[in-house]
Amino acid sequence: MRPSEHRPGCVAAPLPASMAAALAGYTWEREASGESGAGVYRLHGKKDCPDLFLKHGNDAVADQITDEMTRMLWLVRYIPVPEVVQFVRTPDRAWLLMSAMNGVTARHMLESQPEPGPAVVDALAAFLRRLHAIPVSACPFNADHTVRLRLARQRIDAGAVDVDDFDDEREGWTAEQVWEALQRHLPLVPDPVVTHGDFSLDNLMIHDGAVVGCIDVGRAGVADCYQDLAILWNSLGEFGEALQERMFLQYGLAVPDQRKLQFHLLLDELF
Structure with missing residues (x-):
């Protein structure tokens, strides 16, 4: 993911327990643009920790996020894409945590x-x-x-x-x-x-x-x-x-x- 236009000081997205602890201490900013229907957040400002991006969505958007995750895991063998840091999926929701890219x-x-x-x-x-x-x-x-x-x-x-x-x-x-x-x-x-x-x-x-x-x-x-x-x-x-x-x-x-x-x-x- 990339730096983009953000809404600073936003409320963090609801997180599964397995993801919440690792993201404690980050400052959250919600992107003003992104995949339609998905919540896209930049996480930054945690000491000695890299910037991250999180995509979150429900229902059909969760399916789109899942599709993106599977493609990232395959593409990384051939071209540079964000690293999948963590992915959580329930029947109707998905959370995709990714590394931030340079540039x-x-x-x-x-x-x-x-x-x-x-x-x-x-x-x-x-x-x-x-x-x-x-x-x-x-x-x-x-x-x-x-x-x-x-x-x-x-x-x-x-x-x-x-x-x-x-x-x-x-x-x-x-x-x-x-x-x-x-x-x-x-x-x-x-x-x-x-x-x-x-x-x-x-x-x-x-x-x-x-x-x-x-x-x-x-x-x-x-x-x-x-x-x-x-x-x-x-x-x-x-x-x-x-x-x-x-x-x-x-x-x-x-x-x-x-x-x-x-x-x-x-x-x-x-x-």
Whole structure:
């Protein structure tokens, strides 16, 4: 996890007895952003103890937190992710305690120091190549577009899609309109790799000019490479087309597949 925007002096989350003693003496701050529905807390200020992050949630959110924990334990063999310090699960609740990662987010780096923009993009592309080079045969998690389309349909039917958060190009659209637009891009022939699932500037940590890890890996799994490329490309959009183009070139794509790019941008709107 990373330093982010916090609400200082918050009340600590309810803790299982097995976790409470170890966290005594920490100062708690609740993050102003994070996985939808999850309580995300930064724990710091305990003498001679490292900073930690805690995610806590109930019901479906507990399932998402459990998914993230299992993926972190697998990914750590290949790329740097937060260490799972402790995990507790009951039938309807989950607590995930993680180490804090060094550095700042790629977004913070680009916003605070616009001049090193190309170097940041080069570091992001290098890390993405490293992630996508993990053997697909070794990955136990399937996150391909058929799985995500099924989940997207469930979210639409449940009224869980935040249409007010759509990109500017789809402002005023309904979730059904996004769904219909997705169908026009099918069938899709995937180029399967191990993906992060939400490879955005907010989820990539940079220190001394290099990406030192990624966070929020609950959607990780085998999927088309454009699952990650589309989200990173979209995140870079606010910093200019030159950086978007550089990202593709540094990744190794001189001519991006626009159909796949648009499909995954549409799909991401539903999550």
